[in-house]
Amino acid sequence: xAHEHHHHEVEGKNLVWTILLNxxxxxxxxxxxxxxxxxxxxxxxAHNLSDILSLIISYVANKVARKxxxxxxxxxxxxxxxxxxxxxxxxxxxxxxxILAMSINRLLTPVSINSKWVIxxxxxxxxxxxxxxxxxxxxxxxxINIKSAYLHLLSDMLTSIAVLAGGLAMKYLQWYxxxxxxxxxxxxxxxxxxxxxxxxxxxxxxxxxxxxINLNPVINEIEDIQGVKNIHHVHVWQIDEHEIMFxxxxxxxxxxxxxxxxxxxxxxxxALAKHGINHITIQPEYSVSDSKQLIH
Numbered sequence: 286x287a288h289e290h291h292h293h294e295v296e297g298k299n300l301v302w303t304i305l306l307n308x309x310x311x312x313x314x315x316x317x318x319x320x321x322x323x324x325x326x327x328x329x330x331a332h333n334l335s336d337i338l339s340l341i342i343s344y345v346a347n348k349v350a351r352k353x354x355x356x357x358x359x360x361x362x363x364x365x366x367x368x369x370x371x372x373x374x375x376x377x378x379x380x381x382x383x384i385l386a387m388s389i390n391r392l393l394t395p396v397s398i399n400s401k402w403v404i405x406x407x408x409x410x411x412x413x414x415x416x417x418x419x420x421x422x423x424x425x426x427x428x429i430n431i432k433s434a435y436l437h438l439l440s441d442m443l444t445s446i447a448v449l450a451g452g453l454a455m456k457y458l459q460w461y462x463x464x465x466x467x468x469x470x471x472x473x474x475x476x477x478x479x480x481x482x483x484x485x486x487x488x489x490x491x492x493x494x495x496x497x498i499n500l501n502p503v504i505n506e507i508e509d510i511q512g513v514k515n516i517h518h519v520h521v522w523q524i525d526e527h528e529i530m531f532x533x534x535x536x537x538x539x540x541x542x543x544x545x546x547x548x549x550x551x552x553x554x555x556a557l558a559k560h561g562i563n564h565i566t567i568q569p570e571y572s573v574s575d576s577k578q579l580i581h
Contacts, residue, residue, distance in 0.1 A: 297470075299420045299421045299424060299476065300340055300344040300416075300431075301344065302420055303340055303417040303420055303421055303438065304337060304340045304413075307336050307417065308337060309414070310410050310413040311337060311578035313409060314326050314329050314410065314449050315330040316408050317405075317406045319494070320399070321402035321403060323398045323399065323403050324387070324391065324398075325391075325403065325448050326402065326448070326484075328384060328387060328468075329407075329568075332380060332384070332440075332441055332444055335442055336434075336438060338376070339372075339373040339437045342369045342372060342373060349362045363524050363525045363528070364489075364524065364525060366489075366525060367489050370482055371380050371490065372481040373434060373437060375483055376434070378475070378476055378479045378480070379410070380404075380475070380485060381473075381479070382470040382472070382476070384471070384472040385472035386415070387468075388465045388466075388469045389465070389469065389494035391465040391468070394471070395462050395465070395481060397455075400453075400455040403448060403449075403451070403452035404449060404452040404456065405492065407448040407452055410442075410448070411449065414438050414441045418435065418438045421434065421435055422435065432482065436479065437480050439478075440474070440475050443474065444468070447464070447467030447468060447471050448467075450464075451461065451464025451465075451467055451468075482496045485526070489522075489526070492522040497558055498562075500519070500521065503556070504519065504579065507553055507557075509555055510549060510552045510553065510556070512538055512548075513553075514536040514560050515535075515578070516533050516534070516535050516536070517533065517534050517536070517577045517579055518532075518568075518576075518578070519531075519580060521562070528563060528564055529561055530562075530565075530566075531562045531564065531565050531566070533566075533568070534567075534569060534575075535549075535553070535570065536577070537549065537570070539571070540571050541571075546569050550567060553565070
């Protein structure tokens with residue numbers, strides 16, 4: 286068995302700062318929404334609240350995923366980050382659908398609101414969310430869980446820009462429909478950007494073969510190794526976004542010693558490493574009567 290670990294540490298303190306910043310703007314927008322009568326501000330506050338929840342989930346998951354493996358949890362809690370990414374992306378898709386429905390309703394029935402509150406709080410939200418995005422931007426490239434939180438914050442900033450544009454249009458042109466139009470566009474954008482993370486995290490949970498791995502060339506490369514007769518009962522899956530698992534039964538041509546099999550195993554490991562597979566379990570067989578199907 287070959288086993289190689291890759292550690293991708295992220296800065297938990299960065300998430301703490303973004304959580305505190307988002308609590309501040311959420312409270313401000315909630316108060317402003319009630320005072321001004323603006324549904325767009327209340328909707329923005331709800332969006333920010335979802336960010337706070339996603340950031341808390343991301344922070345906890347990031348800490349939990351670092352815990353060491355035990356006899357009861359032999360892989361540790363590495364999938365906690367995938368679970369957080371799945372919950373965050375699913376929440377954002379659901380929220381985007383809700384925003385889309387509310388925006389269509391507002392487009393059909395525009396109302397007059399106090400645009401001054403909308404403009405100033407949208408500006409504050411842009412600053413806060415922009416700062417939050419910068420704080421965790423580097424970590425988002427290393428970790429799918431942090432990336433989902435990053436997309437939450439980025440979507441909030443884009444939403445705030447639309448709210449600001451709508452506020453200015455309402456103040457100077459009385460175009461109350463503009464806010465709804467921008468919100469519809471942003472809701473569609475949120476669905477588009479979240480779908481990739483949602484699909485990736487779901488595939489990892491369902492133990493699908495990792496994207497980018499074409500199994501047939503991998504198998505052909507292994508079966509070309511001298512001494513290998515057949516490889517079958519193959520399973521390829523991911524524990525998290527970094528660790529790819531591979532297990533299989535390997536028929537050898539002759540009844541060889543363990544030391545001789547280890548020479549073959551080294552070549553198998555080298556072949557799989559070229560495809561990014563870093564956790565390998567091979568069961569050697571000779572004259573075993575079983576199904577020789579590649580996928581069983």
